[in-house]
Amino acid sequence: MRPVVTLALLALAALCLTGQAGAKPSRAESSRGAAFVSRQEGSQVVKRLRRYVDPGLGAPGPYPDPLEPKREVCELNPDCDELADHIGFQEAYARFYGTA
Numbered sequence: 001m002r003p004v005v006t007l008a009l010l011a012l013a014a015l016c017l018t019g020q021a022g023a024k025p026s027r028a029e030s031s032r033g034a035a036f037v038s039r040q041e042g043s044q045v046v047k048r049l050r051r052y053v054d055p056g057l058g059a060p061g062p063y064p065d066p067l068e069p070k071r072e073v074c075e076l077n078p079d080c081d082e083l084a085d086h087i088g089f090q091e092a093y094a095r096f097y098g099t100a
Contacts, residue, residue, distance in 0.1 A: 073097070 065071075067089070074080040074093045084092035 070097075 070093055071089055074084055074089060074096070077096065080092050080096045083095065086092075
């Protein structure tokens with residue numbers, strides 16, 4: 001019983017493999033170039049969100065942080081920098097220089 005089932009499965013596998021090896025793409029697929037798509041079709045598939053782009057690399061860069069200049073001022077003052085490590089930058093800046 002077991003050799004009959006094994007032989008039947010091997011025959012079925014051989015039949016499937018030979019059927020796919022001789023298969024050719026349909027005329028619509030071969031004339032269109034199924035592996036390549038036009039730029040318009042590609043852009044419809046991939047809709048990217050436009051945002052701030054770093055001009056040097058062409059890759060999206062991080063948004064500029066509006067608090068970065070104030071953070072640098074606080075880092076230059078050793079007392080403000082030490083306090084920022086304990087209570088946070090915005091609170092330390094507010095205590096030394098006013099509102100952040």
